[in-house]
Amino acid sequence: MxxxxxxxxxxxxxxxxxxxxxxxxxxxxxxxxxxxxxxxxxxxxxxxxxxxxxxxxxxxxxxxxxxxxxxxEENRVSARLIPPPRGRILDRNGQVVAGNQLNWRALLVAEQTQDVAATLDTFSRIVPLTEQERARIERELRRRRRFVPVAVREFLSWEDMARIEVNAPDLPGILIDVGTTRLYPEGEHLSHLVGYVAPPAERDMDGDPLLELPGIRVGRAGIERHHDLLLRGRAGAVQLEVNAVGRVIRELDRREGVPGQDVQLSVDAGLQKALRGRIEEGTSVVVMDARNGEVLAMASQPSFDPNVFNAGVSAAQWRQWTSNRATPLINKATNGLYAPGSTFKMIVGLAGLEARVVAPGDRVFCPGHMDLGDTRFHCWQRHGHGSLDLRGAVKLSCDVYFYEIARRVGIDRIAAMANRFGLGVDLDIELPGTKRGLVPTRAWRQAQGKPWNLGDTIVHGIGQGFYQLTPLQLATMTARLATGRAVQPHLTRMVGGKPGRGGRPEDWPSLGIPERDLKLMREGMWAVVNEPGGTALGARLPPALGVMAGKTGSVQVRRVSREQRERGFKAENQPREWRPHALFVAFAPYDNPLYAVSVVVEHGMSGAGAAAPLARDAMVEVFNRLRPAPGQRVAEAGR
Amino acid sequence: MSGVTYERRLLTRDRGFGLLQKLWLIPWSFVLLLCAIAAVGYVALYSAGGGSAEPYAAKHALRFGFGLVLMLSIAMVDIRFIARLAWVGYATGIALLVLVLLHGNVGKGAQRWIDIGPLQLQPSELMKIMLVLGLAAWFQRASWERMGNLLFLIPPGLAVLLPVGLILKQPNLGTALITGMVGGAVFLAAGTRWWKFALAAGGVAVAAPIAYDHLHDYQRARITTFLDPESDPLGAGYNIIQSKIALGSGGLWGKGFLQGTQGHLNFLPEKQTDFIFTMIAEEFGLVGALAVLGLLSLVLVFCFAVALRCRHQFGRLIAVGLGTNFFLYVFVNVAMVTGSIPVGGVPLPLISHGGSAMLTTMLGFGLLISVYVHRDAEFASARD
The missing domain is CATH 1.20.5 (Single alpha-helices involved in coiled-coils or other helix-helix interfaces)
Structure with missing residues (x-):
């Protein structure tokens, strides 16, 4: 078919x-x-x-x-990470302000024991473990792979180590190992700048295998946090062939890690310490190199010991810090917000000059007050200053003169000028969480659904009102006044031996403000400190060191009513927390500005009385420590 | 003879039978079988990726999808048209081999490839298919008498030796051997006399020691460690030992999906390519390994069934050649990971990670299905 x-x-x-x-x-x-x-x-x-x-x-x-x-089973190639040493943090003179020290610790490798709980029970009979420690260990064991060691106890004493070693046969999976831990030799003096480290939390796990290592720390604040990746380095690894009992048979492969880089700060640890020794609770001082914005010292009182974070902060300690009204954890120099008061008057003056609503020679008569409708704005000098020009108004800090300029120039042009001087803007310093502050504008107020009145403008002409500025911003403003350049404050001088950004004055652009206007303001500030009748005559520098120029300020923290004023209001008689803050900003030397300083003394009463002497002392200290020897180039000072 | 077969034959005789009818003729159960094997590959690569579709498994699925389209497109092409173009294909294969020798990229194990956009093409893989096509075209009209003529066998013999030599020059011993064997299978099926085979085998036996002298060191190392793998556990024999440990420790039922310690602790080198079968055998045990081997055997059975059912010599030879090619892939790979032959760097078809191998495999199956669809096509008959 x-x-x-x-x-x-x-x-x-x-x-x-x-x-x-x-x-x-x-x-x-x-x-x-x-x-x-x-x-x-x-x-x-x-x-x-x-x-x-x-x-x-x-x-x-x-x-x-x-x-x-x-x-x-027997054939386990165990990959172990080698933690790189964390980079050190140095001050401008090379002194270590954050280093590493050896730390003996007990680790547990889960895959090397039959029964984790039994091992931990035995361990806590030898070296007692608290409930919290136990919970942490179990949490970390769950989170990590079985061959990654987990720290059981750090900072072992010699006795504990000996006891663990003797009992080693009963402690399968436990091994003793030496790691490093962070040490801050200067303790609380630099903690607001350097920051601190702590064990990584879940949210820190960014895929870097290094973070799984026992005892590893990540930067939590300040420079430690800002430069964390640089400081951390990269983990190396060894591939080890181990037998069934975990003994290393041979090394199969080794990749060296990259050690963390050293970071050198612009801060002078000695200067910082000296300043902190001089100031009381609620005071902050910022010292900057006016030419390039390097921060030389930034002191805020009170402070905290960053070494405590290493081993973990106890709940009691934490409560004590957070409930303290003086806020030791907060760096007031970058996060304390204050109205600038009279230290702001140069900005108003410059805004007036630029808008040509006032000429340097324009005279204003100060009768001790200014009336607008039926509101009366007082000058701090009740009896009035008489007839003044702009330079004299700065020297005597006449309120009426600046009320008048503010009235003529308007709030928005004042705010724009303030922003150019670094006020109310983010200065981008290497301290995470730094406040940006507030310089009010008409639009800002209207966004709140409220009108902006002429009276508001007048009050803001003397640095009172809604302003919220940080001491760091005030120091930056002063440095910019002194140099005419838009310097920005920064802390990093060198990273890994290479210079950081903005180290040279030429790195910073000009502010674009006529030198003539700036000079007038500087002359006024010179007169404040050096001319008879100036508000801070007592803060003159010793003649051998040079000439300082500055400006006082004091800001009310409570409104003073008319009745109080008529009954003879005296701030000294008020409770401490109602007294005004004292401020002072200064630069020196007058003819060739090198350094800028800002001081804020909370409830210090008067700028001249409380803040100016501190500024003078800070200048003296800076000159004694950093001033270049004769013949040495200024730029090399302090290397 | 049922009526259906008769009808199909009529359809086939009609040159113009349509696309839809051809689709109907495609052996969908075979396509399903390929999908099942590719799915096994996806699962294994998911595990090799550390329990993630990245970086291997997702790409694997994508490539297989692309390969399916390619395969079905080729299956639609009339086999007689393919026969006419066979020599062009062969020439292209040779040209690519020469090109890759001159300009190709050399990777580890000295497999050479050409970058074509995102794709890496290994011409030696393509060559095997083109060789089968070329030989089948040569032999399609050769009668039994003709096959007895030595002179008739010389051109196809050279056609085998040329690519083998070029691939050896790369140097890629494993692929060269496989290419030679695929050619040999076609010769055998075409009716070459047995004594000529015996003669050729003798020639190889004489040539082998001479060739050994010309082998590269790493190739020699493979052969010596094969003979005694335990001799250098951290050297070249390391892979074989680790692979055997992984296989053996898998036991009857395996360690469970994603639970293979050898693979996940990175004992296994190239677990996504050459040692993928070890991953499967470690995690799914003997049962899983035999099941995969069973699926692969079904593919082989299909190849030979097509060969036996085909009515023209061209299709028969293609089916035998491609079947043998597939068999050699699987055999060399599995034998390698079980420590039965020296490590050869041959991937497991449809399962291993790798675009070039997947593409050429699917190309081959496309031809095979075309043979199946056009199994009753008219060719000119045998001549003397």
Whole structure:
């Protein structure tokens, strides 16, 4: 039947034709026969070889399975990370302000013990563990892979170590190891700047395997946090072949890590310490290099000891810090917000000059107050200053003169000028969480749904009102006044031996304010400190050191009502927290400004009385420590 | 003979039978089988990626999808058209091999490839298919008598030796051997006399020691460590030992999905390519390994079934050649990971990670299905 069909097909296609049919058919049959035989042979052979593979698998997996399972157990190549040393933080003179010290600790490798809980029980009979510690260990064990060690106890004493070693046979999975921990030799003096480190939390896990290592720390605040990745370095790794009991048989592969880089700060640790020794609670001082914005010292009282964070802060300690009204954890120099008071008057003066609403020679008569409608704005000098020009108004800090300028120039131009001087803007310093502050504008007030009144403008002309500025911003403002350049404060001088940004004065653009205007303001500030009648005459520098120029300020923290004023209001008689803050900003030397200082003394009453002497002392200290020797180039000072 | 078969034959005779009818003729159960094997590959690569679709499994699925389209497109092409173009394909394969020798990139194990956009093409993989096509085209009309003529066998013999030599020059011993064997299988199926095979085998036996002298050191190392793998556990034999430990420790039922310690602790080198079968066998045990081997055997059975059912010599030879090619891939790979033959760097088709191998495998299956679809197509018959 089949043959017939094929024959039919061939007839249909008509190709070979009838005559050749028999021969062709035989030929085709023969060829096909050979093909079929050989193909079957090939196929059978190939399937047979698959069968061989199957038998091979059976032998390996079933008959010898147990032997290989044991081999797999024993055969552990253990990959261990080598933590790189965390980079140090140095002060401008190379003194270590954050370093590393050895730390003996007990670790637990979960995969090396049959029963984690039993090991921990035994361990706590030898070295007691608290409930919290136990909970932390179990949490970390759950979070990490079984071959990653978890720290059981750090900072072991010699006795504890000896006891653990003696009991080693009963403590499978426990091993003693030396790591490093962070040490801050200057303690609380630099903690607001340097910051501190702490064990990484879940949210810090950024995929860096280093963070899984026991005892590793990440920067939590300040420079430690800002430069965390630089300081941290990269983990190295060793591949070790270990036997069933965890003994290292050989090292298979080693990749060296990259040690963390050292960060050198612009801060002078000695200067910082000296300043902090001089100031009381609620005071902050910022000392900057006016030429390039390097922060030389930034003191805020009170402070905290960053070493405490290393081993973990106790709940009691934490409560004490957070409930303290003097806020030791907060750096007031960058996060304390104050109205600038009279230290702001130069900005108002410059805004007036730039808008040409006032000329340097313009005189204003101060009767002791200014009336607007039926509101009376007082000058701090009740009896009035009489007739004044702009320089004299700065020298005597006449309120009425600046009320008048503010009235003429308007709040928005004042705010714009303030922003150019770094007030109310983010200065981008390397301290995470630094406040940006507030310089009010008409639009800002209207966004709150309230109108901006002319009276508001007048009050803001003397630095009172809604302003919220930080001492760091005030120091920056002073440095910019002194140099005419838009210097920004920064703390990093060198990273890994290479200079950081903005180290040279030329790195900073000009503010674009006519030198003539700036000079007038500087002259006024010179008179404040050096001319009879100036508000801070007592803060003159010793003549050998040079000439300082500055500006006082004091800001009310409570409104003084008319009745109080008429009844003979005396701030000294108020409770401490109602007394005004005292401020002072200064730069020196007058003719070639090198340094800028700002001081804020909370509830210090008067700028001249409380803040100016501190500023003078800070200047003296800076000059004594950093002033270049004669003949040495200024730029090399303090290296 | 049922009526359906008769109807199909009529359809096939009609040159113009449509696309839809061809789709109907595609062996969908075979396509499903390929999908199942690719799914096994996805699961294994998911595990090799450390329990994640990245970086291997997702790409694998994408490539397989692309390969399916390619395969089905080729399956639609009339086999006679392919036969006419076979020599062009062969020439292209040779040209690519020459090109890759001159300009290709050399990777580890000296596999050479050409970058075509995002794709890396290994011409040696393509060559095997083109060689099968070329040989099948040569032999399609050769009668039994003709096959006895030595002179008739010389051109196809050279056609095998040329690519083998070029691949050896890369140097890639494993692929060169496989290429030679695929060619040999086609020769055998075409009806070459047995004694000529015996003669060729003798020639190889004489040539092998001479060739060994010309082998590269790493290739020699593979052969010597194969003979005694335990001799240098951290050297070249390390991979084989680790692979055997992984396989053996998998036991009957395996350690469970994603639980393989050998693979996940990175004992296994190249677990996503050459040692993927070890991953499967460690995690799913003997049962899983045999199941995968069973699926792969079904593919082989299909190849030979197509060969036996095909009515023209061209299709038969293609089916045998491609089947043998597939068999050699699987055999060399599994034998390698079980420590039965020296490490050869051959991937497991449809399962291992790798775009070039996937593409050429699917290309081959496309041809195979085309043979199946056009199994009753008219060719000119045998000549003397």
């Amino acid at each position: 089949r043959l017939w069909r094929r024959a039919e097909r061939r007839i249909g296609s008509g190709k070979p034709g009838w005559s050749g049919f028999q021969g062709v058919r035989r030929e085709e049959e023969r060829r096909r026969g050979v093909f079929t035989r050989r193909t079957l042979l090939l196929g059978a052979g190939q399937l047979g070889l698959f069968g061989f593979l199957a038998s091979r698998l059976y032998r390996l997996q079933s008959e010898e399975g147990e032997r290989y399972a044991t081999l797999a």
